[in-house]
Each structure stands twice: as C-alpha cells, then as structure tokens.
Amino acid sequence: MIRVQNITKRFGNFPALHGIDLDIQPGEFIALLGPSGSGKTTLLRIIAGLEFQDAGQVLFNGEDVSERSVGERGVGFVFQHYALFRHMTVVENVAFGLNVRKRKDRPTKAEIKTSAEELLRLVQLEGLGKRFPGQLSGGQRQRVALARALAIEPKLLLLDEPFGALDAKVRKDLRRWLRDLHKRMGLTSVFVTHDQEEALELADRVVVMDHGRIEQVGTPEQIYMEPATPFVSYFVGETNRLPASNGTETLHIRPHDIEIVETDGKPVLVDNVFRKGGVWRIEGTLAGSDQIIEIDLPADRAAPEPGQSVHIRPARSKIFTTNANGVQP
Amino acid sequence: MNRTRSTTENRLTQASLIAAALAFLAFFLLLPLIAVFSEALEQGFGAFADAVNNPDALAAIRLTLLIAMISVPLNIVFGIAASWAITKFSFPGKSLLITLIDLPFSVSPVVSGLIFVLLFGAHGLLGPWLAEHDVKIIFAVPGIVLATVFITFPFVARELIPLMMEQGKDDEEAAVSLGANGWQTFWHVTLPNIRWGLLYGVLLCNARAMGEFGAVSVVSGHIRGETNTMPLHVEILYNEYDFVGAFAVASLLALLALVTLVARSVLEWRFDLHHEGARH
Amino acid sequence: MPTVSSRLKGHWRQPSVLPGFGLTFGLSLAWLTLIVLIPLATIFLKSAGMGWHDFVAVGFSDRALAAYRLSFGTAAAAGLVNAVFGLLVAWVLVRYAFPGKQVVSALVDLPFALPTAVAGIALTALYAPTGWIGQYLDPLGIKVAFTPLGIIVALVFIGLPFVVRSVEPVLADLGKEVEEASATLGASRFQTFTRVIFPAIGPALLTGFALAFARGVGEYGSVIFISGNMPGKTEIAPLLIVTQLEQYAYDGATAIATVMMLASFAILLLINWLQAASRGRAGA
Numbered sequence: 001m002i003r004v005q006n007i008t009k010r011f012g013n014f015p016a017l018h019g020i021d022l023d024i025q026p027g028e029f030i031a032l033l034g035p036s037g038s039g040k041t042t043l044l045r046i047i048a049g050l051e052f053q054d055a056g057q058v059l060f061n062g063e064d065v066s067e068r069s070v071g072e073r074g075v076g077f078v079f080q081h082y083a084l085f086r087h088m089t090v091v092e093n094v095a096f097g098l099n100v101r102k103r104k105d106r107p108t109k110a111e112i113k114t115s116a117e118e119l120l121r122l123v124q125l126e127g128l129g130k131r132f133p134g135q136l137s138g139g140q141r142q143r144v145a146l147a148r149a150l151a152i153e154p155k156l157l158l159l160d161e162p163f164g165a166l167d168a169k170v171r172k173d174l175r176r177w178l179r180d181l182h183k184r185m186g187l188t189s190v191f192v193t194h195d196q197e198e199a200l201e202l203a204d205r206v207v208v209m210d211h212g213r214i215e216q217v218g219t220p221e222q223i224y225m226e227p228a229t230p231f232v233s234y235f236v237g238e239t240n241r242l243p244a245s246n247g248t249e250t251l252h253i254r255p256h257d258i259e260i261v262e263t264d265g266k267p268v269l270v271d272n273v274f275r276k277g278g279v280w281r282i283e284g285t286l287a288g289s290d291q292i293i294e295i296d297l298p299a300d301r302a303a304p305e306p307g308q309s310v311h312i313r314p315a316r317s318k319i320f321t322t323n324a325n326g327v328q329p
Numbered sequence: 330m331n332r333t334r335s336t337t338e339n340r341l342t343q344a345s346l347i348a349a350a351l352a353f354l355a356f357f358l359l360l361p362l363i364a365v366f367s368e369a370l371e372q373g374f375g376a377f378a379d380a381v382n383n384p385d386a387l388a389a390i391r392l393t394l395l396i397a398m399i400s401v402p403l404n405i406v407f408g409i410a411a412s413w414a415i416t417k418f419s420f421p422g423k424s425l426l427i428t429l430i431d432l433p434f435s436v437s438p439v440v441s442g443l444i445f446v447l448l449f450g451a452h453g454l455l456g457p458w459l460a461e462h463d464v465k466i467i468f469a470v471p472g473i474v475l476a477t478v479f480i481t482f483p484f485v486a487r488e489l490i491p492l493m494m495e496q497g498k499d500d501e502e503a504a505v506s507l508g509a510n511g512w513q514t515f516w517h518v519t520l521p522n523i524r525w526g527l528l529y530g531v532l533l534c535n536a537r538a539m540g541e542f543g544a545v546s547v548v549s550g551h552i553r554g555e556t557n558t559m560p561l562h563v564e565i566l567y568n569e570y571d572f573v574g575a576f577a578v579a580s581l582l583a584l585l586a587l588v589t590l591v592a593r594s595v596l597e598w599r600f601d602l603h604h605e606g607a608r609h
Numbered sequence: 610m611p612t613v614s615s616r617l618k619g620h621w622r623q624p625s626v627l628p629g630f631g632l633t634f635g636l637s638l639a640w641l642t643l644i645v646l647i648p649l650a651t652i653f654l655k656s657a658g659m660g661w662h663d664f665v666a667v668g669f670s671d672r673a674l675a676a677y678r679l680s681f682g683t684a685a686a687a688g689l690v691n692a693v694f695g696l697l698v699a700w701v702l703v704r705y706a707f708p709g710k711q712v713v714s715a716l717v718d719l720p721f722a723l724p725t726a727v728a729g730i731a732l733t734a735l736y737a738p739t740g741w742i743g744q745y746l747d748p749l750g751i752k753v754a755f756t757p758l759g760i761i762v763a764l765v766f767i768g769l770p771f772v773v774r775s776v777e778p779v780l781a782d783l784g785k786e787v788e789e790a791s792a793t794l795g796a797s798r799f800q801t802f803t804r805v806i807f808p809a810i811g812p813a814l815l816t817g818f819a820l821a822f823a824r825g826v827g828e829y830g831s832v833i834f835i836s837g838n839m840p841g842k843t844e845i846a847p848l849l850i851v852t853q854l855e856q857y858a859y860d861g862a863t864a865i866a867t868v869m870m871l872a873s874f875a876i877l878l879l880i881n882w883l884q885a886a887s888r889g890r891a892g893a
Binding site: 335336337338342343346347349350351353354357358359360361362364365368406407410411413414415417418419420421426429430432433435436437438439440443444445446447448450452453454475478479482498501502505510511514515533536539540541542543546547559560561563564567572575576579582583586587589590591593594598 | 622625626627628629630632633634636637638640641644645646647648649651652654655694697698700701702704705707711712713714715716717718719720721722723724725726727728730731732734735741742762765766769785788789792793798823826827828829830834847848850851854857859862863866869870873874877
Binding site for chain 3: 048050069070071075076077079081083084085086087088096097100101145148149151152
C-alpha cells in the first residue's frame with residue numbers, strides 16, 4: 001500500500017504541489033491525469049525518490065521512505081524517452097539492475113541471463129537481445145525499458161508518459177498490451193499522462209490534477225459521469241459550458257447529452273455539420289449570444305443543414321456555482 | 330533535509346572534484362600566464378618600457394601587425410566563400426573538401442614552414458626561377474605572409490561551417506524568392522546571421538596569425554629589424570639572456586591572448602555560440 | 610526556356626536555388642589548391658625523388674629515431690594526463706556551479722590563444738632550477754626543465770583545451786534521464802559513472818586525446834625552450850627538422866617531415882577507425 005501524505009513541493013518560487021494526499025491500494029493501476037504544469041510528474045518523481053518533497057511523507061506499507069534514495073525504494077521507473085543505455089545491448093540493458101547489485105545480493109551470471117531472457121519473452125522481444133537500442137523502433141525501445149524496470153522485481157511500477165513519444169497507432173497497441181501485462185502481473189502501477197483517453201482506458205482509478213492540487217479521485221466512470229469540479233468536467237471529455245441566467249451558476253453539458261427537440265428548447269443556429277466517427281458533430285451558436293455549442297447526434301438520424309435553426313434541451317447536465325473568488329467554472 | 334539528488338554527487342565529493350580541477354588549472358595554466366607578466370615587470374616599469382620602445386622591438390611589432398592585416402582578411406574572404414559553397418549547396422566530394430580545409434591544423438608548424446622553403450627557397454622547386462626574377466619569398470616578408478596564411482587557413486571556415494549548417498538555407502531561399510541577387514542576399518540576410526561566429530573566427534585567426542612561431546621561424550631567416558615578428562623577437566631576446574626584454578614583448582602577446590579570451594567569453598555568453606547543451 | 614531535365618543533363622550536382630556556387634566553390638578550390646595542396650605536395654614530391662636508400666638513411670637514422678620516440682612518447686604521455694584531467698575539468702564545468710565559473714571556462718582556452726613561444730619561455734622560467742616551481746622540485750631530485758618531463762609539462766599545457774572542449778558538449782547533451790534510470794535500477798553513483806556515463810563520453814574523450822596528441826607531436830614553440838634540445842635525449846622531431854634546414858640538408862628535413870606526417874596520419878586513422886567501430890556498435 002502506497003500512501004502519500006500532505007506532500008508539498010516548490011521549485012524556487014513556483015509551487016508545484018500543495019498538500020497532496022493519496023492512497024494507492026496493492027495491485028491498483030492508477031493514472032495521474034492533468035495538463036502540463038499540474039504537478040503530476042513531480043508527484044510521480046517524489047514517490048520514486050527522484051525528487052524530494054519540501055514537506056509531507058511518502059509511506060510504503062506504513063514505512064516512511066522519504067529519506068531513502070531512489071535506488072533503495074525498490075521502484076521500477078519507465079521514462080517518456082526510454083532512457084535506454086545506448087552503448088549496451090538490449091539484454092545488457094535489461095540485466096543492468098541485477099548486475100549492479102552488491103555481491104551478496106547478486107544472482108549468478110547464469111541466473112541473470114535467464115531472468116533477462118525471460119523478461120524479453122514477457123515483453124515479446126525474444127531474439128532481439130543482442131541488438132542495440134539504436135536499432136529498435138520506438139515501441140520496441142519502450143518495451144525494453146519496461147523489461148529493464150521489471151528485472152529488479154520492483155514493488156511499484158512508475159511510468160512517466162510512457163507512450164508520449166510514440167506514434168498514435170503504436171500508442172494504441174502498447175496501451176492494450178500494458179493493460180494485459182498488468183492483469184497478468186498484478187503489480188501496483190502509477191502512470192502519468194495528459195491524454196484522458198489513455199487514463200480512462202487503462203486505469204482502475206484516475207487522479208485528476210490541476211495546478212498542484214488533486215481535483216478528483218475516482219474510477220474512470222465516476223470521473224466522466226460525475227465530475228466533482230468544473231475543471232474535471234471540462235478537462236475530461238468534451239463539455240459545453242453555458243452560463244445560467246442568474247449569473248452565479250454555469251451549466252456543463254456533454255455534446256452527446258444534448259437532445260434536439262421540436263419545440264420548447266433553446267434555439268441554436270447551425271454553423272457546421274460533419275461526421276465524427278459514429279455521430280454527426282453539429283457546431284452552432286446559441287441564439288442571442290456568441291456562445292458556441294457542440295452537439296453530437298447519432299448518425300442514423302437526419303442531420304440539420306448549416307444555416308438552419310434547431311432547438312436543444314439538456315438530457316443530463318451538471319451545475320457548478322461560481323466560487324467565492326469569482327472564478328467562473 | 331540532507332538528501333543528495335540521484336543524479337549528482339554528495340557535497341563533499343563535489344567540493345573535492347572542483348578543488349582538484351581548479352588546482353590543476355591554476356598550476357598548469359594560470360601560473361605560466363602570471364609568470365609572463367611577473368618576469369616582464371621584474372625590473373620595474375621603466376625597464377619594461379625600454380624593452381618595448383626600441384627600434385628592433387617596434388619593427389617586430391609593425392611586422393606582426395602587417396602580417397595579420399594581410400593574412401586575416403584573405404582568410405576571411407576564403408572562409409566565407411568556402412562556408413557558403415559548402416553549406417548552401419550539395420555537391421559530391423563535400424566532406425573531402427571539409428577535410429582538406431582542416432589539413433593545416435594537422436600539420437606541424439615546422440612542416441608548414443618547410444613546405445614553403447621547399448617550394449620557394451633558394452634550392453627549392455621554384456628557387457632558380459625566383460632568383461632569376463629577383464623575387465625574394467623565403468627569408469623575406471612574402472614568405473612569412475604565405476606561411477601565416479597557410480597556418481590560419483582553417484580558422485574562419487571552421488567557425489562558420491557548423492554555424493551556417495545549423496542555420497540552414499531557409500532565410501536565403503526566402504530572399505532569393507523575393508528577388509534579391511547573390512550579393513544582396515549575402516549582405517542583408519546571411520551576414521547578420523553569422524556575424525558573431527564570424528567575429529569569433531576572425532579573433533582566433535588573428536591571435537594565431539600574430540602569435541605563430543614555428544612556421545614563421547623556418548621561413549623568416551630571423552633577420553632582426555626586417556623579418557622578425559614579435560614571437561621571433563621574443564626567442565632572440567631569450568637566447569641572448571635578455572629575459573626582461575623577452576618577457577616584455579611576450580607580455581604584449583599575452584595581453585592580446587587575454588583580449589581574445591575575454592571577447593570570446595562575451596560573445597559566447599551573449600550569443601550562445603557553441604550551444605553547450607542542457608545544464609544540470 | 611530550359612526545362613529541368615535539360616538543365617540536369619551534364620550537371621555533376623543538383624542545380625541550386627541560391628546563386629554564387631560557381632564563384633564561391635571556384636574561389637575556395639583555387640585558394641585551397643594554391644595555399645594548401647601544392648605546398649603539401651612538394652614534400653611528397655621531394656621525398657619520392659629521394660630514392661629509398663637515402664630516405665631511410667636520413668629518415669630513420671639513430672638521431673631521427675630518438676627524436677620520433679621522444680616526440681610521440683611525450684605527446685602520448687601528455688595526452689593521457691590531459692585525458693584524465695581534461696575529463697575532470699569538463700565534468701566540473703558542466704555539472705557543478707561555483708563562483709567564477711565563467712572565468713575558469715575562458716581560462717581553459719588560454720593555451721589555444723597564447724602564442725607558443727610565450728608559453729615556452731614562461732614554462733621554462735617556472736621549471737628551471739631557479740624558477741618558481743623548479744626551485745622546490747630541484748632539491749627533491751625532480752628535474753623538469755631540460756628533460757623529457759619538461760616536454761610533457763609543456764604538451765600538457767597546450768593539449769588541455771582539446772580534451773575539455775571535445776568532452777564538454779557530449780557531457781552536456783547526455784541528459785539526466787539516463788542517469789536517473791541507472792539510479793532507479795539501484796546503481797550507486799560510482800557505478801553509474803563507470804557503466805553509463807563514461808562509456809557514453811568515451812568516443813569524445815578519444816577524439817580529444819587524438820587532437821591533443823596530434824598537436825603535441827608537431828609542437829615546436831612551447832617545447833624548444835624547456836626541452837634543452839640535446840640530440841638523442843631531448844631533441845624533438847620538429848627541432849631536428851629545423852636543424853637540418855639550418856644546415857641546408859633539405860633531403861634530411863624532408864625525409865623526417867614525411868615520416869612524421871605519415872606516422873601521425875596512420876595513428877589518426879587508427880583512432881578514427883576505432884571510433885567508427887564503436888559508433889557502429891551502438892547503432893548511433
């Protein structure tokens with residue numbers, strides 16, 4: 001069980017994290033999701049021991065590891081740009097963590113070789129052991145990086161935007177593959193991403209972060225369907241934000257939660273209509289304002305024409321109140 | 330909190346390494362520099378002034394300046410031409426050309442002088458022809474110029490080529506598409522982009538042109554007052570045990586070196602000449 | 610109006626958008642040929658014209674061999690010293706912050722900017738038995754001036770910037786991710802240095818060594834004052850060439866110069882090959 005307690009971190013004058021509290025259960029696959037500058041990578045690195053917090057504790061199974069160096073924490077870390085050792089072969093990379101162990105903890109050469117090869121099989125790269133990182137594709141390199149991190153039998157696997165440097169197609173394949181790997185190994189994993197699709201697809205629970213604070217922790221379903229704050233509602237999935245007439249409230253409605261009705265709805269002037277996957281995406285302007293509205297209509301329905309006017313009604317929505325500081329949600 | 334980051338050494342190790350590096354530099358680099366000025370002023374400023382203000386020394390200074398004023402502009406023109414040809418066009422044999430430009434660097438200064446003696450000396454390939462036409466190259470100023478041009482040949486080009494390669498051709502192509510001719514493009518577009526690299530190359534070229542010893546020693550004949558450059562004059566004075574004199578002239582050259590270093594620092598700091606990568 | 614294909618016919622290179630190729634290429638080639646290639650060719654022409662027997666007699670005489678041993682030996686020794694300390698200096702400049710770092714960085718280039726003769730007399734003044742440093746070493750029996758040790762000291766001075774400037778950019782570009790990865794895998798700082806960092810900068814270090822070595826072999830001005838120039842003992846090869854010239858022994862001078870150039874060339878080729886081999890392994 002990993003517990004992060006009241007972690008605060010500043011870089012010079014820049015406050016990166018404010019009093020972060022988080023519990024991670026054994027075997028969980030947690031996503032830290034947020035825009036750049038949200039502090040998600042900083043939090044990950046503090047858990048790893050690559051950064052040190054200014055205040056607060058990091059506890060592994062009740063034990064405070066805050067004073068321990070990264071090498072002593074037993075974490076496996078996978079970097080966005082792989083960080084493979086270019087002058088070593090693939091198998092030497094994977095075996096590295098075992099080779100640098102102190103003599104008394106080190107397995108024999110033969111055992112190390114076997115472990116490394118087993119891991120290469122696990123990541124489906126058997127046969128490529130003698131190659132150099134420079135000779136592999138991006139997806140292959142990331143799998144080597146993963147095998148290398150797993151070789152030291154970590155208690156915790158940390159991944160920093162692991163697919164960020166890869167092509168879209170490779171990213172999708174590796175995502176699925178990582179999910180399967182986690183199911184098989186059951187290793188507690190935390191990964192950082194700014195791609196909400198990735199977070200929603202892979203994680204057991206998602207931690208949404210913004211400006212150094214946790215906005216919401218929940219399952220992907222909870223985050224998407226029941227956003228706790230305006231930021232979460234806006235950042236995860238697409239949202240239309242409509243100020244209510246009383247001036248202190250804002251309505252958040254997802255494009256697919258808008259119904260087009262014959263009568264008794266708000267009028268919208270249609271500007272543009274195009275196919276988006278299995279739906280019609282209608283872009284329009286709310287009558288009597290500049291407010292842009294995005295509506296998703298199932299493709300089997302007839303789409304309106306640009307220039308037409310349609311009437312809409314929210315099927316589901318969330319109301320957020322302007323907070324005490326006057327910040328519009 | 331007393332923790333060390335994972336990517337650096339602990340404070341004690343850092344301090345020791347810094348101390349060791351600084352000690353090495355002070356011992357091997359700084360001390361000789363200080364010695365030059367110290368020895369020059371050992372008998373007071375008067376003796377220093379006398380050593381510099383005599384006809385032979387002044388002739389040496391004049392000759393050194395003359396050599397620099399001829400060879401540096403020549404190599405600037407060549408350097409710019411070569412860099413333009415290499416970085417704005419593609420043609421076979423480009424890397425061979427770049428290697429050839431670097432040749433003078435890999436040749437001993439003495440050999441650099443020797444080749445001109447072999448070519449233009451009294452017993453050299455063109456010796457008889459030159460004697461016939463009463464043209465003196467070796468043991469005269471033209472020989473010194475040639476040897477200096479050879480030695481300083483690569484400096485400007487070596488600075489400009491990587492710089493211009495990195496800058497690419499986009500700006501120039503844009504200018505040409507707008508109707509500029511070659512000279513206009515170079516003058517208004519390329520030159521402003523490369524001016525700091527060019528300046529640095531010129532500084533290095535000049536420092537070497539004024540300070541060259543080995544090659545010039547071979548071709549000059551050491552004729553005091555006529556074919557003595559400042560470095561050669563330093564040697565003559567030293568061999569005559571006129572240490573104050575030797576170090577006095579030497580200190581002028583050392584001052585030039587310091588100016589070059591300061592200028593380089595300023596250029597680097599303000600214009601990031603050498604892209605020294607990420608900092609930790 | 611010429612079509613593209615008709616313009617390409619008979620051209621040995623791609624036609625270009627930018628003007629000035631003819632002028633600049635022609636000028637460069639002409640200048641290069643006149644100033645560099647023809648003079649250099651003279652050496653080989655003369656050597657070729659010497660006849661094998663004469664060439665060997667002078668080029669490989671006892672005195673010449675002693676000079677080669679001295680020049681190449683001291684250059685290698687100085688190169689090694691510079692490899693170690695140059696790496697140290699580069700490390701400290703890239704990794705650490707300390708007051709006066711800018712000044713120190715500029716100081717590293719001093720040997721590059723200072724005329725060799727000035728360096729030569731300064732070093733001699735320091736290490737002569739009565740010099741600032743020599744006066745302490747002499748009673749200990751350590752003689753620096755007028756011995757090969759003095760030559761090594763001089764070559765360490767002039768070779769240092771080559772190593773530092775070769776290693777610095779590579780070290781700076783290394784990036785900390787790889788070191789962090791090594792730390793997460795449990796390696797100590799020392800292990801990270803020996804297994805990860807050092808192999809990565811090895812090629813640059815080798816290049817720096819090669820440059821310092823090449824410079825050291827041919828160095829003249831900074832060495833002749835401190836070396837004492839005793840034939841067979843402290844006479845460096847370049848000096849031998851000058852001596853031959855002063856005696857109008859052009860053949861001798863040429864032969865020795867040729868041997869030196871060929872040897873340096875061979876060594877540099879070897880080092881280049883070593884680097885290409887290691888680069889090929891790492892798949893760049």
